[in-house]
Amino acid sequence: MTQSPRVRFAPSPTGYLHVGGARTALFNWLFAQHNGGTLLLRIEDTDVERNRPDLVDGILDGLKWLGVTWDEGPYFQSQRLDMYRAAAERLVAGGAAFPCYCKASSYAGGDASPDKEGEGDDEGPKVHKALPCACRDLSDADRAAKGREGIPHAIRFRVPREGTTSFEDAIFGKREVQNAEIEDFVLLRSNALPTYQLSVVVDDIDMRITHVIRGADHLSNTPKQTLLYQALEAAPPIFAHVPLILGPDRTRLSKRHGATGVGAYADEGFLPEAFRNFLALLGWAPGGDAEFLRTSDLVKQFELSGVSRTNAVFDRPKLEWFNTQYLQKLPIEELVPYVAQQLKRAGLWQEAWGGAEHGWFSHAVDLIRARTRLLSDFSTAARAF
RNA sequence: GGCGCUAUGGUGCAACGGUUAGCACGCGGCCCUUUCAAGGCCGAAAUACGGGUUCGAUUCCCGUUAGCGCUACCA
Numbered sequence: 001m002t003q004s005p006r007v008r009f010a011p012s013p014t015g016y017l018h019v020g021g022a023r024t025a026l027f028n029w030l031f032a033q034h035n036g037g038t039l040l041l042r043i044e045d046t047d048v049e050r051n052r053p054d055l056v057d058g059i060l061d062g063l064k065w066l067g068v069t070w071d072e073g074p075y076f077q078s079q080r081l082d083m084y085r086a087a088a089e090r091l092v093a094g095g096a097a098f099p100c101y102c103k104a105s106s107y108a109g110g111d112a113s114p115d116k117e118g119e120g121d122d123e124g125p126k127v128h129k130a131l132p133c134a135c136r137d138l139s140d141a142d143r144a145a146k147g148r149e150g151i152p153h154a155i156r157f158r159v160p161r162e163g164t165t166s167f168e169d170a171i172f173g174k175r176e177v178q179n180a181e182i183e184d185f186v187l188l189r190s191n192a193l194p195t196y197q198l199s200v201v202v203d204d205i206d207m208r209i210t211h212v213i214r215g216a217d218h219l220s221n222t223p224k225q226t227l228l229y230q231a232l233e234a235a236p237p238i239f240a241h242v243p244l245i246l247g248p249d250r251t252r253l254s255k256r257h258g259a260t261g262v263g264a265y266a267d268e269g270f271l272p273e274a275f276r277n278f279l280a281l282l283g284w285a286p287g288g289d290a291e292f293l294r295t296s297d298l299v300k301q302f303e304l305s306g307v308s309r310t311n312a313v314f315d316r317p318k319l320e321w322f323n324t325q326y327l328q329k330l331p332i333e334e335l336v337p338y339v340a341q342q343l344k345r346a347g348l349w350q351e352a353w354g355g356a357e358h359g360w361f362s363h364a365v366d367l368i369r370a371r372t373r374l375l376s377d378f379s380t381a382a383r384a385f
Numbered sequence: 386g387g388c389g390c391u392a393u394g395g396u397g398c399a400a401c402g403g404u405u406a407g408c409a410c411g412c413g414g415c416c417c418u419u420u421c422a423a424g425g426c427c428g429a430a431a432u433a434c435g436g437g438u439u440c441g442a443u444u445c446c447c448g449u450u451a452g453c454g455c456u457a458c459c460a
Contacts, residue, residue, distance in 0.1 A: 012460050047459055104458045154458050172390075181388055181456090189458040196460045220389060220455035243391080243453095250452065278397095281409095285398050289408040308391095308398080311453060315396045318410045328423065371422040 005037035005210045009063075009070070010200070012044040013055040016261035017062030019253055019314060020215060020245045023279045027242055028213045029068040030280065030302040040207055041073035044200070046193050051078075062262040067272050067295065075207070077199050084194035087202045087232065088155045088187050096231040097187055099153040100135040101146050104190070107133060132161075132184050155188035157197075157227065165223040170211070170240040170304045177223045185224050197221065201228040209237050213304075216241040216311075240304050243283045244311045253314055269375030270319070271338060274326040278319045282312045292325060324373045335369065336362045339378045346379040 009025040011017065017025075032039040041063070045051045060074070077084075091097035100107070136158060138146070146153070159182045166176035187198040194202075204212060219241045229236040247257035259265065265275055273295055281291065285308070286301040293301070327335070340361075343349040353361035368381045 010460090014460075044460065050459070100458090102458095107458080156458095175389085177388075183456075186458050191458080193458085195458070200460085215454095216390075217454055218460085221460095241390095246453080248396085252453080281397065283397090287399080289399060291398080291409055310391055312398090313396060315410070318397065321410055324423080369423095373422080 003210075005032065005035050006040065006208055007032050007037060007211050007213055008040040008042050008073075008204070008207065008209055009068070010042040010044050010203075010214075011059055012047065012050075013052055013059060014047070014050045015055065016263060017059045017066075018260045019262065019279070021059075022062065022066055022068075022262045023245060023282060024213065024215055024242060025063060025068045026066065026276060026279050027284070027302075027307070029070075030298055031211065031213060031304065032071075033299040034302045037210075038071045039069075040075065040209075041070040042075045042203060042207070043073075043077065044196065045076060045078045046081075046084075046196070046199055048191075048193065058261075058263065062266075065266045065272055066262060067276060072207075075203070077194075077203065080199075080203065081193070083206065084199050084202050085188065085192060088194070088198060091157070091187065091231055092155060094231070095158065097155050097157050098136055098138070098184075099143060099146075100133060100156045100184070100186075101151045101153045102133050102135060104154070132159075136184060152190040154186050154190045156184040156186050157224070157231070159184050159224075159227060165226050167222055167226045167236060167239060169219070169222075170238055171307050172216075172219065172241055172309060175219070175222070179227075182223060182227070187228075197224050197228065201225050201232065204237060205229070205232060205234045211238045211240060211304075213240045213242065216243050216309075240307070242307055243309055245282055246311050246313050248313060248315075250311075250313060257314070265319075269342060269377065270323050271326045271330075271375065273330075274323040275319070277326075278322045282314070283308050283310075292322075292329075320373055327369050327372050327375075332362055332366050336365055338375055339365050342375040342378055343382055346376075346382075348379055348382045 007028045009021075009028045011021050011025075029039055031037065041060075043056055043059075045053070045056075056074075063070070088097060092099065135153075136156070160179045163179050164176050165179055165182070166174060168174055185197055186195050188194055203209075222239055222241075226236055245253050247253045249257075253260055259268070262275070266272075276295055276298065277291075277293055280293065280298050280302070284302070284306050286293065287306060290297075340349065340354060343353075350357075365378070368378060372378060372381070
């Protein structure tokens with residue numbers, strides 16, 4: 001029986017809501033809207049080092065500006081720690097995970113670069129080979145001894161040494177990897193805080209998520225999560241990894257590329273709907289040549305099958321073109337509120353324009369819009385009055 | 386280094402074995418306009434490379450190259 005889908009957007013508060021996150025949020029929202037599903041918002045704040053609680057409001061504001069509304073949450077992983085610890089204990093008890101007493105910096109089980117000895121691996125971590133550390137096969141007595149010594153430990157997943165793990169991705173198709181390629185990843189850090197792999201799976205199971213729509217940077221780690229679903233005896237959701245958004249130099253979009261937080265676009269005077277239209281077309285197409293798609297069209301036509309597998313470059317000129325189009329074509333009564341808001345922010349607003357002179361005001365907006373590209377252009381024009 | 390993903394003009398997409406390879410942004414030119422935008426018309430510009438499979442490959446397979454991702458007690 002197919003019940004209505006449940007999806008989630010799960011940002012971590014380590015920065016503002018950037019363009020890539022905004023598009024992931026938009027796709028989740030469009031998917032939920034199109035299918036009559038539910039969108040939950042979950043804050044993944046388990047990394048105490050990088051986590052900045054003060055950034056959460058900014059992310060929520062960004063989503064609100066974007067027009068991405070959620071039905072449940074926000075949930076905070078930092079308030080659900082007991083659940084992750086219980087899951088980790090369950091896995092250890094069942095033999096699917098084990099305590100690891102290695103120091104974080106000297107763990108020998110990763111499969112990172114086994115490059116040549118001698119050449120300056122300066123501050124670089126130890127050379128790794130895909131071999132499990134000894135902790136994996138410690139006897140109960142040895143573990144008890146380590147425990148008595150008070151040696152801190154992390155909990156690692158016991159990845160099968162043989163066989164393969166596979167999952168189905170709605171965008172990339174069937175994926176299969178050799179288990180031997182997967183290291184015994186950490187579930188619970190020695191400070192008892194969960195890693196992404198553990199918390200994301202525990203939450204997605206608990207929150208009954210049916211479709212995990214997220215950035216393709218998570219594609220390679222999905223087998224680990226598949227293994228966790230199996231160990232936790234839960235059915236995995238349908239995964240849908242969307243390609244990444246790159247800067248003009250084809251590297252991952254970052255602060256170096258200028259404004260990457262959606263708040264900056266709001267400040268500059270972009271219309272949310274134009275931004276949505278532009279963003280939706282970065283990695284997705286309805287199948288034909290149609291481009292000017294109002295949000296209602298986007299909702300109507302959005303399908304995971306139309307999502308591309310190729311990374312896309314963020315093209316600002318095109319975003320500006322979309323904005324100009326919306327500025328010209330939006331029904332005047334839809335545009336006026338945005339202009340009013342813009343003028344208020346610029347301190348140029350006059351109360352009468354919202355009351356007695358409303359008719360005149362909207363007529364003026366209609367005349368001026370023809371030569372504007374950004375909402376902020378109205379401020380420039382308004383100073384003339 | 387290992388593993389994986391991807392590959393159509395500068396950019397975003399369409400074409401999911403058979404098209405003169407289409408649309409849009411941007412760029413150039415012309416028209417319109419007192420000017421600037423918007424709009425209209427025209428133009429330059431692409432299937433990364435090499436092998437296969439096939440009557441026929443942008444499309445399917447293999448290799449090369451390039452880019453990206455993962456390989457953290459980040460997410």
